Amino acid sequence: MSMIGSKLKNIRKANGLSLKELSNRIDGKISISFLSDIENGRSNPSFENLKLIAAALETPVSFFIEDSENNIFSNAANDADFMHVINLLQDFKDWNIEDKKELLYYLKAKKVIRDNTNI
Template sequence: MELGEKLKAIRKAKNISLQNLSDATVKTSQTRISVSFLSDIENGRSNPSIDRLKIIAKALNTSVSYFIEDSETTLFGGAIEDTEFLPVIELLRDFKDWSIEDKKELLYYLKAKKVIRDNK
């Protein structure tokens, strides 16, 4: 998935319009990234500088690495290309800060869900 496709996917998964993203960039960095430039990025007509990519990532509460890593090298592999999976990834970003009880509960749920799927 290309950078522009990733930008569009995460923006849509978070239900953020181009205008709202543009507004968020100025709130997080004092630098507004225009709607037209964001659209150009999403449609592959422009590539942002690293500095602008950092601003966009911060406005979307994600990391720059989300945009530049190959999906094969990420923890979630091909799942990153499934835009329905993006909200799950966002929820797991702070997993390291979860309590051990919460981590165990999630693991228990995922194992139970797999057993149910496997036995259908």
């Protein structure tokens, strides 16, 4: 499976979409079989098709083409649960301040707990 294919499959699944639903989001401009071929490494999308796919998944094109070896989240693309969290955070800038604080307090508390249990 190609890097693009595995990332596509994981983010599609994290969004709870079937290949058919993804194809429908792209107004059928990319067939279900071609999407399957991309996911399974049998084909590579053109940059134009990759832009359509990224837009349908509300994900930047760079997500699919960045070098995962240099990315601190290199294994994240292979973790559907993590991708679901990333999708939930896509609109973080639009959250109200209380929700942002709550999330940040939770993360800080989680770090303190983790640090204190690894002593």
